Amino acid sequence: xxxxxxxxxxxxxxxxxxxxxxxxxxxxxxxxxxxxxxxxxxxxxxxxxxxxxxxxxxxxxxxxxxxxxxxxxxxxxxxxxxxxxxxxxxxxxxxxxxxxxxxxxxxxxxxxxxxxxxxxxxxxxxxxxxxxxxxxxxxxxxxxxxxxxxxxxxxxxxxxxxxxxxxxxxxxxxxxxxxxxxxxxxxxxxxxxxxxxxxxxxxxxxxxxxxxxxxxxx
Numbered sequence: 001x002x003x004x005x006x007x008x009x010x011x012x013x014x015x016x017x018x019x020x021x022x023x024x025x026x027x028x029x030x031x032x033x034x035x036x037x038x039x040x041x042x043x044x045x046x047x048x049x050x051x052x053x054x055x056x057x058x059x060x061x062x063x064x065x066x067x068x069x070x071x072x073x074x075x076x077x078x079x080x081x082x083x084x085x086x087x088x089x090x091x092x093x094x095x096x097x098x099x100x101x102x103x104x105x106x107x108x109x110x111x112x113x114x115x116x117x118x119x120x121x122x123x124x125x126x127x128x129x130x131x132x133x134x135x136x137x138x139x140x141x142x143x144x145x146x147x148x149x150x151x152x153x154x155x156x157x158x159x160x161x162x163x164x165x166x167x168x169x170x171x172x173x174x175x176x177x178x179x180x181x182x183x184x185x186x187x188x189x190x191x192x193x194x195x196x197x198x199x200x201x202x203x204x205x206x207x208x209x210x211x212x213x214x215x216x217x218x
Contacts, residue, residue, distance in 0.1 A: 059215060060112045060173070061208060062095040062104065064119040064159060070190040071127075071183030071197045075118040078179075078204045086205070092212065097162075104162050105169065114175040114215050116208055117159050120183040120197070127184035128196030132207055135163060136176045175215065179207050 061082065063075030076096055083094050093112075097104040108115070123131060159178055166172035181204060184194040193201075 057091055057114070057216065058110075058112045059092045059114045059116065059212060060095055060107065061092065061116045061212075062097045062107070062118070064097045064099070064104075064117060064162075066099050068189060068191055070185045070187055071181075071193050072120050072186045073191075074120040074181045074183065074193060074197055074201075074204075077193060077198075077201055078118045078208070081201055081205050082208065086209070088212075101162050101165065105165050105171065108162075108166050108171045108173070109169070111171070112173045114177075115173045116177045116179065116211055117162075118179045118204060118208065119159055119181075120186065121178070121180035123180070123182055125182040126196070127182055127194065128200040129182040130200055130203055130207060131178075131180040131182075132211070133178050133180070134176060135159065135178050136172075177211050179204055179211070 061079070063077075063079035065072045065075040067073035067076050076098065079094050079096050088094070095104075095107055097107075097117075121131065123129075125131075163172055163176065181197055181200050184196055192198075
């Protein structure tokens with residue numbers, strides 16, 4: 001079904017672009033109705049694509065982190081909450097990435113239109129503070145040394161390493177969001193979230209659902 005969605009998406013936008021090329025200003029001046037019909041057809045084509053994409057758009061929601069390192073397990077905790085209390089249509093996949101960067105990149109090879117990553121990120125804010133960022137907005141060219149260093153320890157990955165590898169393999173979705181939470185305590189052999197971070201879980205769930213709605217509307 002995703003293959004069919006991709007074909008229709010490309011066809012619709014090609015038709016839309018062709019309409020603008022065919023109905024030139026000169027033709028529009030000679031046949032005024034052609035411009036109106038062309039615009040109606042273009043709007044219809046884009047509208048059809050958007051309705052179709054709501055059903056077949058592929059979105060991966062991935063939680064990262066280590067549940068045995070305290071607040072580092074935030075991403076996994078949010079995925080658990082989403083899987084237990086919410087139902088999603090075909091095309092939206094929940095994935096517990098944990099700390100396995102290689103497995104995460106392999107999951108992205110299935111082909112997704114958008115990626116939402118949930119993880120604990122340290123920005124020096126108050127514990128439990130949420131951040132929603134688009135990491136690809138500040139992307140830079142991939143350097144060979146940086147890529148090599150990321151490949152060395154991909155078995156223990158953070159979002160930046162995963163995205164770097166995914167971009168290098170051309171499997172990174174065009175839209176990527178990171179829902180991050182400021183941890184209070186991260187250490188080995190400590191299971192469970194601290195209260196401020198645990199209280200941020202429901203809000204993080206709302207942020208993820210809001211991002212999904214936003215993706216469907218664009």
